[in-house]
Amino acid sequence: MAEPGRPLGTIDAPFDAPFVVPGPSGVAIRDRLKELTAEDEKVLHAVGELLGRLASGDLKARCADGNSHCTNRWAVRKRDLTAESSSRWAGSITKATHDQWALARRCQLAHIHNLQAGVRMLRHRLSQPIGEPGTKRAPGGYRSAHEWFHKPRRLHTLQARLEQERADHQAGIVHVVRGGKRLLNQRHHLEKAQLTEAEWRQRWEAERWFLAADGESGKRYGNETIRLTPDGQIAIKLPAPLAHLANAAHGRYVLTSRVAFKHRGTGWRDRVCANRAVAYRIHLDAARGRWYLTASWQRPAVETIPLQAARAQGMIGVDTNADHFAAWQIDRHGNPVGDPHRFFYDLSGTAGHRDAQLRHALTRLLYWAQRCGVAAIAIEDLDFAQEKTREKHGRRKRFRQLVSGIPAGRLKARLVSMAAEFGLAIVAVDPAYTSRWGAQHWHKPMAAPRRRTTRHDAASIAIGRRALGHPIRRRTTPPPHHQSDGAGHRTVQADRGLRGRDETRRPVTDRAHDARARTGNTPRTGDTQRTRANQCIQNRSGCAQCRAAGPSPTPDH
Template sequence: MAQGTRKKVLELRLLADPFVVAAPTGARIRDRLRLSSADEKILMLLGDHLGHHARADLAERVRIGKVPVKDNRRAERKRALTKVSSSRWAGAITRASEDQYRLSLRCLFDERALLRRAITEIGKRLAVPCGRRVGGVRGYQSRAERAQKQCRLQSLTARLTEVDRRIEGGHPAIVLGGRRLARARHNLADTSLTESEWRERWDSARLFLTADGESGVPYGNYTISVDPADGSVTIVLPEPMRHLANAPRGRYQLDCTVTFHHRLDEWLDRITAGQAVRYDIVHDPSRGRWYLDASWATPKRVQPTADELAATGARLLAVDLNADHLAACVVDTHGNPVGEPVTVPTDLPGPTSHRDGRLRAAITELINLARANGCAGLAIENLGFADARATGRETMGHGRHGKNFRRAVAGLPTARFRERLRGMAHHHGLVVIAVDPAYTSRWGAQHWKQPLQQQSKTTVVTGHHAAAAAIGRRALGHGLRRRPGVTAHDQRIVARRATGQTVPRPRARGTASPPRTAGTPHQGTKTCRDRSDQHALFPVSQDRSGRQPASPVGGDAANTGQLG
């Protein structure tokens, strides 16, 4: 082959090792508060009063900037807030301000990384002339597209400069109530909201009704207390609002009661033992409802590693996440598919509450399927799409096909699916293994789609089912490529599938066993040699009388004394 026509050898990506997703570190339950008009008015006054001081404290924390924890003046700020609220309300406000500040800084660092990645990708393509390819980098197709990308590069560079300035000064931009809702105020016609409706949502989002739990106090929380006997809720009012109290010691008792149904036993165990429980009162103005959320920290548990789980010989339910459905396949300890693959529809378009409910229903179906097949856990891809979303059209295609692909990627609930699956699977005693998503779809379709279709009689196997099988094999430590004889159409071959081929087994070395010659017959199902001096995976053939053949199988010229 000529030097100029030699094809470039593509290097494969380095694959990350599969890992077990950590168990959730906390629990959260919710129940509805059916408030009277008087109770609703009191909660609005309380939330607005505490929210005003919480916003002032957060602004002061941002002005302090990026300093060590000992220099953030939290004790000083807490003493100032205690005068207008109480010691416990002040502690919750300063803790929330510190958490919000740290979270905003992490978001700034993530934004800087994404901007740098996008600037690098665009800069590479701008360095190549239009319509040409240099060193594997393709230039833009037209001058108009190149000019647009130059404008975008300038815009991204300006944003990066601003982000660097904020990180250096330690002053992130924080909007209590949500930046999206704040921007909607200037485009009410596009949001189908009136000014009064927007104002109601804005005020509700800026309420502060959060009380941190305390260990050793009655029912795990002194500020917002829930009596397990009758479900009554009492709240400690700040000092300026003590005249509105209807219970002893400056407390206000709501007319309604609370009855938690989900994880009730865990909640009762904690509050009866005096362990800390945090409470949040949330207002949903679109529905006109109030909710009480209870949350607490769960003890840390040591999860088995992916190698330990594979060594136990357990099955896994491999799941491939797609825009409109979940493709699942059960794999055994050798990496062989068991049974027929399953498709779980998701149908996620719609309001946020509807999407979350449908996603939970799909995950519940996966968990029931795993338990019915005796699986010890679920295997999923470690998807994030952070790089793809940052670079956009630079790495995700052009035209109609690229637009559809980017839309599908944007519609995948990767983070929400992972978090929901982690929590729900943990409560059912299942582990979640995350694997590197590289080549699962390509190699799965190449090596497992046809064998799965031959094995399945009633299910139409797609490339997503084959990708699920590849995900399960990678979670167990096997390769994605199928060796001959693992699955087959013939029933006799399926009955004796060569599962040992999918597991690396150490062979004896040295003089552990006497050598065998090609002329020595072998009994039973042990491997023997045929006439072509190759290993055969089937026992030595016999006639109907059960007698061995007259001449040994695998005889060659050296054994018979004949020359080839």
């Protein structure tokens, strides 16, 4: 997708080469725990509350260690947790703590980079005169003196935040909220969240519980802490303080509910029968009052097919937009096949609704690609991290909202995971000027009386052709068999090695001037520029007035 209202420039650097996206590295499936008794829910509440309290204390200790964390400190923490629970629960808690601390650390570094980008942009725009127009590389000055007057305050605010974040990063300080910062802030806006204090408290406590266990290969059914048999029976190893609640041997509690994974259940059953590692997590959806169990495991790295093999049967070019996918089938020669397809989705509403809409649109896209018989789908390697900043686009809220509405990262991750199940590869291409050049070269030619073509459909053709290694510009008429212009204007296809092969062909005079500048052939002294006044001198065949006046007199020598 291209930013509207910007002139089309010349690409000075070569495009990034298309590449096949690596396959998914993990699998997660979920099923609901139905028909739980009151005793089952009581035990789950007690285990989750106890382990959640231990997990909170361990995370606090890890954050206090900061950069001084070492193996000895980890061993001390695990030993203390083992005395209050068990060795396996202590290992799961400490691993989850390390993962959460590392995630907070990465988010902190990303926030520092965003603040640095904002400070640089504000300094640049403040250094420009008021009303200075921008370029395609950087924006210009601010529109008015009133806007310029308020931006230094914004700059000082970002600088103060940046200094604080840098100090925290150097000291190893991270800020983590178990249960989620968003849910924590809802406590102060209960009316807006449409929650009572009791309902919020129930959700907050449920989010802070801990009922997760990592798998271990070689152990019975791949997990000794939360054991799930192939027929769906769930047995939980109780912590030492709750051992009196066990209803089975060896301090275990067996739930009455049975699990039957509808999706990817065969793959999960093959793993547990082979005693391969499977991680489980039990959690409560307090809003619905339902218990769920999630099983996850790592899968071996999927070897992607070579790029040439992915291009052998053509591709499906997909243009990602804020409300739909525009797709068109492209054969291996770069020609559009059939009619364009559009897969709409609605990204408004809750996160669950947005995720379901995206999955539904991708499912229809993958089924259509499977019917077309292609081996790969071409998408843009989009990254809007630097395009959504407030400091760069300022008042252009509509464009910022439009860019923010495109699910670039979530789309790529989910499409790669779902396409692997269909046996399809994903080819990512450089997104530079695909929408502009697609609309310029393919929008009008692909329109028909019975087919309405949009610029997004034309962009999907451009994406597919770039993934196949073809230039976006359509193949033009070859040169005639003789040198005269009797066959019309002679045009040829640009060579693949040229950087500007997809751009509009410049006039012949501009190309001649550039060639003269490269070779150093400057006009001789005394040469005059051709104008209407001296047309008789510059035109060897003479103008119409000279021909009407007759031959010119012979000069004297």
